[in-house]
Amino acid sequence: MTAVVELESVSRRYRIGPVTLDALQEVSLRIEPGEFVAITGPSGSGKSTLLHLMGLLDRADEGCYRLDGRDVAACSDDELTLMRNRKIGFVFQAAPMLPRLTARENVAVPLVYRGVSSSEATARANHRLDQVGLLAVADHHPAELSGGQLQRVALARALVGNPRLILADEPTSALDAATAATVTALLIDACRTAGAALVMISHSAVETEQADRRLMLTAGRLQGANATGKAAA
Amino acid sequence: MTPLLLNLRIAMSALRDAWRRNLLALAGLAVGIAAVVAMLGLTLIVRQEALRQFDRSGLDVLALRKTSTPSPATVRRPPQIDAAALRHLAAAVPALDLIAPLQERRGTLGFNGRTAQATVLGVTESFAELNALEAAEGRLLTDLDHAEPYVVIGRELAGNLRGGGGAPLVGRQLQVEGRVLTIVGVLAPARAIRLHTGDLNQAALVPAETFGRIVDGAEISVIYARHRYGPSPADVVAEAVAALQSQVEGLALQATSAAEWVAEMQRQLRLFTLLLGATGSIALVLGGTGIMNGLMLAVTERRNEIGLRRALGALRGDIQSQFLCEALILCGIGGAVGAPLGALVTRVIAWRAAWDYTLPLAVPLGGVALAVLVGVAAGFLPAFQAARLKPVVAMRAA
Numbered sequence: 060m061t062a063v064v065e066l067e068s069v070s071r072r073y074r075i076g077p078v079t080l081d082a083l084q085e086v087s088l089r090i091e092p093g094e095f096v097a098i099t100g101p102s103g104s105g106k107s108t109l110l111h112l113m114g115l116l117d118r119a120d121e122g123c124y125r126l127d128g129r130d131v132a133a134c135s136d137d138e139l140t141l142m143r144n145r146k147i148g149f150v151f152q153a154a155p156m157l158p159r160l161t162a163r164e165n166v167a168v169p170l171v172y173r174g175v176s177s178s179e180a181t182a183r184a185n186h187r188l189d190q191v192g193l194l195a196v197a198d199h200h201p202a203e204l205s206g207g208q209l210q211r212v213a214l215a216r217a218l219v220g221n222p223r224l225i226l227a228d229e230p231t232s233a234l235d236a237a238t239a240a241t242v243t244a245l246l247i248d249a250c251r252t253a254g255a256a257l258v259m260i261s262h263s264a265v266e267t268e269q270a271d272r273r274l275m276l277t278a279g280r281l282q283g284a285n286a287t288g289k290a291a292a
Numbered sequence: 293m294t295p296l297l298l299n300l301r302i303a304m305s306a307l308r309d310a311w312r313r314n315l316l317a318l319a320g321l322a323v324g325i326a327a328v329v330a331m332l333g334l335t336l337i338v339r340q341e342a343l344r345q346f347d348r349s350g351l352d353v354l355a356l357r358k359t360s361t362p363s364p365a366t367v368r369r370p371p372q373i374d375a376a377a378l379r380h381l382a383a384a385v386p387a388l389d390l391i392a393p394l395q396e397r398r399g400t401l402g403f404n405g406r407t408a409q410a411t412v413l414g415v416t417e418s419f420a421e422l423n424a425l426e427a428a429e430g431r432l433l434t435d436l437d438h439a440e441p442y443v444v445i446g447r448e449l450a451g452n453l454r455g456g457g458g459a460p461l462v463g464r465q466l467q468v469e470g471r472v473l474t475i476v477g478v479l480a481p482a483r484a485i486r487l488h489t490g491d492l493n494q495a496a497l498v499p500a501e502t503f504g505r506i507v508d509g510a511e512i513s514v515i516y517a518r519h520r521y522g523p524s525p526a527d528v529v530a531e532a533v534a535a536l537q538s539q540v541e542g543l544a545l546q547a548t549s550a551a552e553w554v555a556e557m558q559r560q561l562r563l564f565t566l567l568l569g570a571t572g573s574i575a576l577v578l579g580g581t582g583i584m585n586g587l588m589l590a591v592t593e594r595r596n597e598i599g600l601r602r603a604l605g606a607l608r609g610d611i612q613s614q615f616l617c618e619a620l621i622l623c624g625i626g627g628a629v630g631a632p633l634g635a636l637v638t639r640v641i642a643w644r645a646a647w648d649y650t651l652p653l654a655v656p657l658g659g660v661a662l663a664v665l666v667g668v669a670a671g672f673l674p675a676f677q678a679a680r681l682k683p684v685v686a687m688r689a690a
Contacts, residue, residue, distance in 0.1 A: 116603060116684040137607050140683075144605025155600045159305035167293070172605030177293050216604070 061128040063224050063256035064090035064113055069122030071108050071279075082108040084279040085122065092223065095250050095257040097270035104276040106260045107228060113258060114147055114226045115139045127223050144172050148217030148255070150227040150246070154209040156201035162208075163188060163197040166216045173220065187215035191245055207238035214242060218249050225250065227259040231266065243269070295610050296617075303618040306590065313586050314622055321579030321626030321663060322633060324572055329634025329659040331568030333651045334641060335561060341647045342486075342557050353422070354529050354549040355487040356515040356536065370542075373512040377539040381515070384535035387528045390518040392418040395503045395510050401496060402467030403453045410449055411495040412468055414503025414510060422516055423484050423492065430462035430477030439501035443473040446493040450478045468496060471506040487516065487548055525549035576662070580670040583622050587615055587674035595681060602683030612679040619671025620664060627663025631656035 071083040082105045090096055100106050111117040112124060115131060124131050127146055131139060148169075156165050163184045170180035188194045191211040201209060210230060217225055227246060231239035243266050250257035259266065267273050275282040293301075307314055358373065373393065382391055395414030400407055413419075417435040425432060433444055443466055445453070450461055461475045482492040504510045515536075519528045529547045537543050591598070598611055635656050642649040 111684050114603070117682070140602065140605060140607050143603065143683075149603055155596055157302065157597060157600065159302050159309075164293070168298070168601070169604045171293050171295060171298050172607075172610065180293065 060091065062089045062125070063092050063094075063127055064088060064258070065123075065125040065128075066113075067123040069112060069119045069124055071105075071112060071117070072120050081279050083112070083119075086279075086281045087122075088274070088281060090224075090256045090258065092256055093250060093254045094272070095247060095259070095270045097267035097273045098258065098260050098276060099262060099267060099273065100276035105279040106276050108279075109276065109281075110226050110228055110258065110260060113224065114149060115143045144169055145220065146223045148220065148222035148225045150210070150213050150217045150225065150230040152229040152232055154206070154213040154230075156209060156212065158201050161198050161200055162193060162204065162212045165201065165212060166219050169216065169220045183219055184215070187219045188212070190218075191215045207234050207242070210234060210238070210242050211245070214245055214249075218253070221253060222255055225255050225257045227257065227261075229260050229262070231261070231263065239263070240265070295606070296613070299610065299614045299617045302614065303621055306594070307618055307621060310586065310590065313589070314583075317579060317582030317586050318622060318626050318629070319579075320575060320582050321623060321666065322630035324575030324577075324579045324666075325627050325630025325659045325663050326634035326637060327568065327572035327575050328662060329631050329656055330637040330641070331565060331572050332655045332658065333635065333638035334568070335565045336652070336655070337638065337642055337647050337650065338564075339558070339561060340650065342554065344648070352519050352521060352525070352550070353485055353487055354517050354519065354525065354532070354547065356517070356529075356532055357546045357548070358511075358513050359544045359546050371540045371544075373515065373536065373540055373543070377536055378512075378515070380539045381517075381532060381535045384538075385519075385528065385531045387519045387523045388517045388532065389520050390418050390422055392416060392422045392516040393500065393512040394419060394514045394516065395500060395507070396490070396513050397503075397507050397510070399469045399496075399507065400467075401449075401453075402470075403464075404455075407467075408452065411490055412503065412507065413490075413492075413495050413497050414500045414507070415497050416500050419497075419516070422518060423482065423488070425482055425492070426480040427477040428480040429460065430475070432477055432479075433497060433499055437476075437499040437502075439505060440499060441471065441473045441502060442476045442499060443468060444477040444479060444497045445475060446479050446491070446495045446497075447481050448491075448493040449496060466496070468498065469506045473498060473502070473506075485516065485550075486553065487550060525551040576666055579626060580623075580666040583619060583626075583667070584670040584673060586622075587619055587671060588677065590618070591615065591674050591678045591681075594678075598678050598681050599683055602681070608679040611681070612675040615675035615678050616668065616671040619674070620667040623663045623667025623670065624660070626666075627660035630663065631659035634659055 066086055066088040068085045068087055069083060070081065070085055073080045073082055086109060098106055098109065108117070112119055115126065126142060131142070134142065157168065163181065166184035166187055167180040170183060185194060185197060188197050191214055193208060193211055193215065196204060196208060204212065225246065230246065231242050234242060246257060246259065247269060249255060259270070261267055378391060378393055382388060393416060397412050398409060399412040401410050415433065417433065420432045427444070428447060433442060445461070445466070453461060461478055464475050465472050466475050479492060484490065484492045517532065519525070526549070529549050533545050533547050536545060601611065635651055638651055639649050
């Protein structure tokens with residue numbers, strides 16, 4: 060089976076003036092469809108950088124990254140954007156939204172860029188909002204929603220395009236325990252039922268314990284016995 | 293919803309949110325567009341007005357004006373254009389088909405025991421023909437009047453003499469420079485050829501020979517002439533000057549042809565256009581720069597939005613068109629406000645100057661089109677900058 064994510068000796072360096080910072084050093088990682096991988100690590104360890112690379116928001120300086128079997132190094136910027144739109148769903152920490160659009164429109168945005176018809180995009184957005192229990196507030200603007208509701212809208216947006224890879228960057232850190240549990244459950248459910256790979260950065264033991272694998276990043280290096288293989292459930 | 297509609301939706305909302313900032317830039321742009329529309333409109337109107345003035349008398353008119361250049365020491369008496377010189381002029385320059393010598397003096401008129409100052413003109417029949425004069429009452433002067441004590445008065449002068457009453461003037465006596473003349477006619481509202489500087493409506497016209505009798509030191513100060521089409525106006529002017537100077541020793545003339553006058557006027561109009569164009573361009577540049585600055589600020593403020601949209605699948609082109617779209621909407625509004633404003637300014641100026649207001653629709657439409665062009669120019673850099681933002685900013689900003 061083709062792995063969703065295949066990283067081979069990937070490195071990423073940042074140059075800040077005369078200083079070169081090794082954000083990621085020779086990271087290798089393979090993630091299968093339907094697998095939930097939790098990544099932990101101290102601040103500045105490279106967790107977000109790794110997520111950026113996997114999400115095609117950034118490019119590696121060295122190494123090889125294959126997303127769903129395709130080497131992304133040779134892809135143009137527009138090709139990366141199209142892959143991101145079709146294969147990846149993001150759930151960011153602060154649940155950023157387009158403030159001028161309603162919740163439904165925010166959820167439908169990835170489909171708009173995919174060229175899906177307006178009626179179908181609306182129907183699929185409604186379906187995902189219903190799944191996360193927010194159909195009733197579909198016409199509300201982000202400013203009218205609570206933090207927990209926003210994160211669930213973000214989750215609906217991440218899932219609306221049926222992605223192969225869901226990348227979640229501390230999605231529950233700003234939520235209360237009950238809402239956090241709901242969001243995590245929804246994420247894991249999407250991963251299990253749709254067969255999407257889920258990569259979640261989290262510091263919550265409750266969440267990481269549910270993962271198939273728990274990886275730790277320290278100073279840009281990936282720690283963990285199961286970095287390249289699927290752990291037993 | 294398509295990406296374009298999404299852009300429009302966000303653009304309208306974003307512009308509404310930043311209306312205070314955009315208002316200043318819009319005002320600058322609207323003023324610029326108004327200036328350009330007014331510039332084009334006034335240029336067209338002034339040109340039409342000038343040509344309209346020449347329409348009546350045509351471009352085949354010239355003026356030979358005697359100047360006050362001191363006579364050379366060898367000349368014993370001041371040079372004067374006499375009947376012999378005029379006959380020679382007609383014979384030597386066959387291209388001239390109408391010659392209207394004019395004598396002019398500020399004189400005292402007496403009527404009903406009251407006196408007033410007015411311009412008295414000594415004219416021939418050809419003067420009336422050249423200026424397309426018509427009589428509202430009585431008749432015009434003819435060459436048959438010779439030295440008869442007749443006078444024809446302009447419409448406004450007639451009104452002054454009547455003193456608000458409606459009494460007929462034809463047949464009444466008018467004292468001109470102490471001589472009693474009979475009013476034989478009152479002019480219809482008159483508009484002299486463009487080369488004539490006086491107002492015929494306030495003048496008293498007497499036969500040329502009569503003028504010589506009643507005015508001390510009377511002399512022909514200017515000769516208006518009309519030439520046939522064909523020869524160049526400059527050649528005809530040169531021939532006419534040479535013909536007169538060959539007959540009148542020491543005669544200094546300033547020659548002007550209508551064609552030259554129009555050419556000069558067009559040169560001045562070009563200068564005027566250039567000046568207004570520069571003013572309009574500066575206002576447009578300022579307005580466009582204001583809009584560009586506003587959008588650059590918006591790009592900085594909306595980095596998160598840009599990054600998020602890039603993360604969700606927006607291509608560089610989608611982001612670029614977002615800011616171009618906003619620039620075009622802003623400039624479109626600026627054009628939609630500025631173009632009618634420019635038309636209004638043109639109308640007011642035309643009204644104040646008593647010009648006919650005829651503004652082709654293409655002028656304000658051109659103003660709007662120019663605003664759109666400014667929009668493209670002003671939006672290009674912010675749009676380019678926004679499109680260049682790396683999507684990684686979304687994660688960092690989030």
